Amino acid sequence: MCDIYTRRKKLKRAAITLAFVLPALAPLALFWIYPALSAGYISLTDWDYMAPSYNITGMTNYVKLLTSGEFIQALQKTLTFCFFSAGFTVGGGLALASLLRRAFRGSGFFKALFFSPWITPTVAVSLVWVWIFDPQNGAANAILRFFDLPALKWIASSQTAMLSVIIVTVWKSVGYSMIFYINALDKVPKTLYEAASLDNASAWKKFTKITLPCISPTTFFLCVVSVINGVQAYDQIQILTQGGPSGSTRTLLYLYYQLGFERFNMGRASALAIVLLLITVALSIAQNYVSKRFVYY
Amino acid sequence: MRRNLYSRPLFALKLAVLVAIGIVMAFPFVWMALSALKTKQELLDFSVFFPKDAQWGNYAEVLLRSPIPRYIANSVFVAAVTVAYQMFSGALLVYAVVFMEFRFRRVIFAVVLGCYMVPGAATYIPSYILLSKMGLLDSYTGLIVSNLVSIFGVFLLRQAFMQVPPELYDAARMDGAGHWKTLWRVIFPLTRPMFISFALIAFITCYNNYMWPSLITNSPELSLVSQGLRHFFIEGGAYGTNWAVVMAASTLVTAPLLIMSLLIQKRFIAGIGADTGVKG
Numbered sequence: 001m002c003d004i005y006t007r008r009k010k011l012k013r014a015a016i017t018l019a020f021v022l023p024a025l026a027p028l029a030l031f032w033i034y035p036a037l038s039a040g041y042i043s044l045t046d047w048d049y050m051a052p053s054y055n056i057t058g059m060t061n062y063v064k065l066l067t068s069g070e071f072i073q074a075l076q077k078t079l080t081f082c083f084f085s086a087g088f089t090v091g092g093g094l095a096l097a098s099l100l101r102r103a104f105r106g107s108g109f110f111k112a113l114f115f116s117p118w119i120t121p122t123v124a125v126s127l128v129w130v131w132i133f134d135p136q137n138g139a140a141n142a143i144l145r146f147f148d149l150p151a152l153k154w155i156a157s158s159q160t161a162m163l164s165v166i167i168v169t170v171w172k173s174v175g176y177s178m179i180f181y182i183n184a185l186d187k188v189p190k191t192l193y194e195a196a197s198l199d200n201a202s203a204w205k206k207f208t209k210i211t212l213p214c215i216s217p218t219t220f221f222l223c224v225v226s227v228i229n230g231v232q233a234y235d236q237i238q239i240l241t242q243g244g245p246s247g248s249t250r251t252l253l254y255l256y257y258q259l260g261f262e263r264f265n266m267g268r269a270s271a272l273a274i275v276l277l278l279i280t281v282a283l284s285i286a287q288n289y290v291s292k293r294f295v296y297y
Numbered sequence: 298m299r300r301n302l303y304s305r306p307l308f309a310l311k312l313a314v315l316v317a318i319g320i321v322m323a324f325p326f327v328w329m330a331l332s333a334l335k336t337k338q339e340l341l342d343f344s345v346f347f348p349k350d351a352q353w354g355n356y357a358e359v360l361l362r363s364p365i366p367r368y369i370a371n372s373v374f375v376a377a378v379t380v381a382y383q384m385f386s387g388a389l390l391v392y393a394v395v396f397m398e399f400r401f402r403r404v405i406f407a408v409v410l411g412c413y414m415v416p417g418a419a420t421y422i423p424s425y426i427l428l429s430k431m432g433l434l435d436s437y438t439g440l441i442v443s444n445l446v447s448i449f450g451v452f453l454l455r456q457a458f459m460q461v462p463p464e465l466y467d468a469a470r471m472d473g474a475g476h477w478k479t480l481w482r483v484i485f486p487l488t489r490p491m492f493i494s495f496a497l498i499a500f501i502t503c504y505n506n507y508m509w510p511s512l513i514t515n516s517p518e519l520s521l522v523s524q525g526l527r528h529f530f531i532e533g534g535a536y537g538t539n540w541a542v543v544m545a546a547s548t549l550v551t552a553p554l555l556i557m558s559l560l561i562q563k564r565f566i567a568g569i570g571a572d573t574g575v576k577g
Binding site for chain 1: 412507559563
């Protein structure tokens with residue numbers, strides 16, 4: 001019963017569907033899906049980019065990578081960086097949102113001001129921070145001296161370089177989490193607060209027993225996003241410290257850059273890329289899972 | 298009578314805290330713009346907050362005698378082309394996934410979702426090799442071609458499209474409108490705000506983009522702003538950096554975005570607030 005007419009119609013429909021889907025899927029397949037798979041393959045080889053041939057070396061790259069001092073150090077730095085930058089970004093965002101949740105004349109200005117670092121080019125603003133952190137003539141030390149505090153070497157010392165990078169990162173992203181929190185605080189049912197007021201609950205109690213649980217999905221989301229951003233941070237590190245001094249700000253991603261594009265150890269770099277991929281996927285899945293389970297209303 | 302709920306001293310305290318934080322947050326921007334107007338002596342002396350005699354020549358030098366305007370134009374051009382295509386391909390894809398019925402629509406969306414989790418860096422080496430095989434390294438084509446899909450934008454549009462009442466879609470189809478016409482004449486006008494948010498966010502992301510463009514382009518005249526700015530900074534040398542001029546360049550690169558953020562803050566925030574999967 002399959003006459004030519006319905007067949008042609010089916011074909012036409014398939015063609016239209018393809019025409020709608022391919023303009024996005026083709027580039028996606030070419031520059032996202034294929035490269036991600038290909039990175040997995042390259043990670044099993046000893047290819048150095050220059051040589052025309054290479055050998056399959058199995059898990060060697062992973063074993064060498066995971067046991068190298070460089071990797072362990074970079075992993076530690078990544079954890080430190082993610083923990084503090086995400087912590088202050090999320091905590092600071094909540095604090096700012098709490099201050100701004102109730103609109104008043106001028107609150108829009110503050111929102112825009114706190115948010116603006118997030119959309120400015122990281123490279124441009126990092127250059128200002130290099131100047132601010134300048135040990136001799138920078139503003140940061142001038143301010144410390146003004147308060148009679150000892151001057152720091154900031155990005156020039158392995159003791160304080162990580163601190164400097166974290167400051168820049170938090171400054172840049174705190175407004176972003178503020179926006180999400182303002183949204184979330186707005187959605188907490190007012191009746192809960194009214195009920196608590198009837199019971200004479202203190203402001204602190206209301207915050208910990210009503211606000212925090214109600215906004216916990218946002219908190220979790222922001223933690224995951226901030227950690228993922230931390231894992232992928234490159235621009236500010238490249239401008240401020242280039243991973244130094246002596247590896248003190250070299251995160252996994254920065255190590256990836258050095259392995260792949262400075263030392264051309266494509267196999268090792270790809271192995272690291274796969275490790276990064278696994279970390280990000282694990283975090284995203286956790287985020288998805290938690291946001292589906294813990295919805296309070 | 299809200300005022301009773303919210304006492305004046307408390308409000309004053311809150312305002313004071315906000316102003317203090319505001320000063321800290323604004324400081325880098327202010328410092329950037331002011332440093333650009335200072336003489337060498339003034340730069341070395343922190344007690345000089347405002348320059349005595351504003352050195353507008355620093356801005357003039359960047360505008361007239363440096364490659365910075367060229368870099369800005371490069372970024373604007375690449376971002377405009379990229380974003381235009383990203384919106385076009387994103388709209389078609391999301392329209393198909395939301396409204397058209399075909400067998401793999403769920404699979405397709407799952408794949409796109411999966412790509413959202415892949416860190417860009419994981420794709421850099423193979424993409425680099427691919428571009429080099431295609432002979433597109435160090436070219437605008439390579440930059441644009443490798444960035445044709447905004448997965449974030451797909452999420453934004455999907456959210457908007459799903460809120461369009463299905464009856465409107467059905468009505469358009471009943472009237473004999475093809476998919477193309479339905480998308481651009483019916484769906485697009487209804488979801489225009491989200492398209493605008495998409496355009497803004499994608500444009501800014503593209504304009505600011507640094508790591509990938511700096512890996513695949515070498516020629517200075519092709520640099521986007523971020524890479525160009527870094528180049529401009531490095532050329533000055535680690536010592537004897539002419540900070541006033543570097544700051545003038547940074548200010549000129551940043552200012553358009555800052556003005557944009559103040560003007561269109563709300564629209565921008567609406568786009569971000571609609572980010573994926575946040576239920577809280």
